Amino acid sequence: MKFERLMTGAAVAVAALCFGAAVAVAADRDQSREFLEVTGFDVAITSMQQGAMNGPSIAGSDPDAFGSEWVRLAEDVFEPDAMIEQTLDMMEAIMPQDLVEHGIEFYDTPLGVRLVEAENAAQTRDDQEQLAEGEMIVTRLAEENPARLEEFQRMNEAIGGAESSVKAIVEIQVRYLMAAMDAGAADIQFSEAELREILEEQVPRLRETVEASSVLSAAAVYKDFSDEEIVAYREALEDPDMQQVYEILNGIQFQVMGDRYETLASRLAELSPQTDI
Structure with a gap:
């Protein structure tokens, strides 16, 4: 299950997608854990740690300013088991x-297993x-x-497309930079509205980059x-139920x-030497 795409208040925003989630039967935790393993969503979640240790380019920061201390902080904030437990909590909710x-039904097939691998x-x-x-x-x-290229484009559209990815990236940047400013670890001072306006100017170029890189x-x-397997996968992703699966999991991911990068930014002042981002 491939995820490339934050929503603040995801528990509210995504719940609205779930057919009025109040009447839906909530996910069982044990089966949800099985779902994570079968679909590969557990790997998508835990791999965030490596990305954070390499530097949150998505949030415009440079880990070289702090060296090994950045790595230790990222390992702590992006602790894999804690992220999996948060994911399971949200899935249950x-x-x-x-x-x-x-999701399990499709990804537990021979084709699904190979795709996840x-x-x-x-x-x-x-x-x-x-x-x-x-x-x-x-x-x-x-x-x-x-x-075949058209199939790849349709696959990406089926699981959220560039538009949702761009919105997620902007939201992560806002949360990260606002937390960094609040922590006194940034040499910029903007209101949230000003910051959003600045970031929105980058959206057209960012959208082009996301669209190209996804293909x-x-x-x-x-x-x-x-080609036949790619078509079969695209058709599975276009199924309305699978689109609901991805819409919810993109929000969770x-x-x-976003929670982790916001926490990381709020703790930048712990690092030495103190360096502006």
Whole structure:
């Protein structure tokens, strides 16, 4: 299950998607844990730690300013087991049991197992290396098999698309930078409204980057799958129930990420030497 895409107040925002979640049967914790493993969503969550240790480029900060102290702080804030438990708490609160079962049903098939293996491997791979490989594949496909590229674009649209990714990135940046300013760890001072206006100016370019990178990434991740398998996956992702699954889990993933980056920013003052971001 591939996730590339924060919502503040996700418990409220996503609950509204769940057919009026008050009448839905909530996800069972044991089966939710099984869901995480079967779909690979556990890897998507825990891999955030490595991304944070490499530096929160998504939030515009540079870990080199703090060296190894940054790594220790990121390891603490992005502790994998704690993130998984938060994910399970949110799933229990807002994800209906029938959607959990739907996700397991598809990803526990032979094709689903292979897809998750490929997607889990991609989560731990160097991003630039993967994108470089994807660029070579896309260049070839543009001449030999453009229909496959269209399938990748439709897959991305089915699971949220560039628009939701961009909104998530902006929200994470706002939460991170506001927390950093409150902690006295930033050499900028803006109101939230001013900060949002500045970040919104970056949205068109950011959207183009997200759209391009999603296709490049897909080309590399799914290189060993046949055209027929890609079509089958795209059709599964376009199923209304699966779209609900991804809509909810995208919200959960970026709520967890946003909470962690906000906490990390609030603790920057603990690091020495004190350095402006």
